[in-house]
Amino acid sequence: MTTDDLTAGAPVHTPAGSGEWWRDAVIYQVYPRSFADGNGDGTGDLPGVTAKLDHLAQLGVDAVWLSPFYRSPQKDAGYDVADYRDIDPLFGTLADFDEMLAGAHERGLKVIVDLVPNHSSDQHAWFQEALAAAPGSAERERYMFRDGRGPAGDEVPNNWQSIFGGPAWTRLAPREDDGPLGPQWYLHLFDSTQPDLNWDNPEVRAEFEDVLRFWLDRGVDGFRVDVAHGMIKAAGLPDWDGQVAMVEGTVEEATDPAAPEDGSTGAGNRGPMFDQDGVHDIYRAWHKVLAEYDGDRCLVAEAWVEPLSRLARYVRPDEMHQAFNFSFLTAPWDAATVRTVVNASLSTMEAVGAPTTWVLSNHDVVRHASRFGLDEIGGRQLNGIGATDPQPDAALGLRRARAATLLMLGLPGSAYMYQGEELGLPDHTALPDDVRQDPSFFRTNGAEPGRDGCRVPLPWVGGAPGNGFGPTGKTWLPQPDVYAELAADQQYGVKGSTYEMYRAALGLRRAENLGAGALAWVDSLADHPDVVALRVADVVVVANLGASPFALPAGAQVLVASGELDETSGELPSDTTVWLRA
């Protein structure tokens, strides 16, 4: 092969441009309880985040998204919010938040906070008022209360299942003033401590616009919108026999980008509780609220919808600005599928003028360094790995994870990374059941291990108590042994470390303006069964997803590689990605 064989064809899309900062930003997810512990109680906090801002600035990301830190009983790790305008004492105070925000801005980092509008905590003042009030009252109208079915009202109002397992309805305790149908039921798509809000009620809409303003006034740069596809339910709440799930595989979409939109292919999350047209009115209203503020504030949709053309509806010009691309996250380790997902992602987002995003890991799925170590199922185990499940091949997983990341960071658009992936961290895949905290583990009676494995506190100082997570060595979940050698301090400045690979790639991505570039496929490799090869700006990205080495052209300059190259043969080993100047 010669460098001529790396000639790329015409760009497959028009770049979404680099006007607003979020169009090509790399955004780092901080999961506050597991990032860094400032006060030594074993749980991460906002002072911990502030103390580690230099790590993020030096890594070279553009922005930080923080998972919820609001006042909460923590039944779903803070995704159960009791007060949307205050910080939970576990994480600090509003003053700590302001300090963290100022520290990030000083370092040129934007800050996105998490907004959880589909449901509140059952400890939210509104829900407590609803419990005290009568059926049909204004207080109950803020949530989804219904009478039960059957003559005594003791059957669930419909057959919907909770995403965390079990029925999506819980019945209130009996009261003396109950009518013949007895106590009402309330809807919760997630845990029973997370009652769904009634978004048909204008009071709910007004409240959340006010919450947006509260944080915008404090200076945040945007919001990640939790369960953005769930707020509006089909009128009449009809029964539905489908299976609700947060994490859907989207292979159908990936292999058939022209999948019909009637739900017959890649039909995930198309039931009457998801992706209803009415949600878009909410985002149009929010878009206007953000537009009142300076500085390109943004809304990011967490919407598990398929196919991609449905997802694109969330980022039309007058709605949100970005949506997580879960089709990329769920794609198996397969060259043809990756190309198809990349093509489909770029074209569907281009059609609405939005940037494409890319993501491989977050706090809800098995980290990609573990996922890709499960070769026999193509790395598609997303929802937790338990101690008695087949265990990933750690070396294979890390090799593929680094290759997948280097491929992702070469793609135009905006990329999300999850804390600790820059260290190559795997999940804790052998957590004992008695330390698990995820409600999905309990609501499925352990059938689903849940998400605790990807939420383990980060190692900062290898071998120190708790690997330096905080001053006391306490960690709210145990760390696996391998975290000692993967700790940040073991990787800073170490040639070939995962951290240094991320830093090099992020630096080049910025210098070469890859995020704003146009992608073109390398013609001679466009149908290669194992190799994904593309050009963005002046960089050629070649990823070898196959089992055999791939001969690189002589004379190409290697900019960064995900693994060691064979210098004498000039071959790109299996499961390795390289960026070339060719």
Ligand code: GLC
């Ligand atoms: C989102 C969050 C997840 C949470 C759920 C309910 O999917 O990412 O962690 O459990 O919403 O709020």
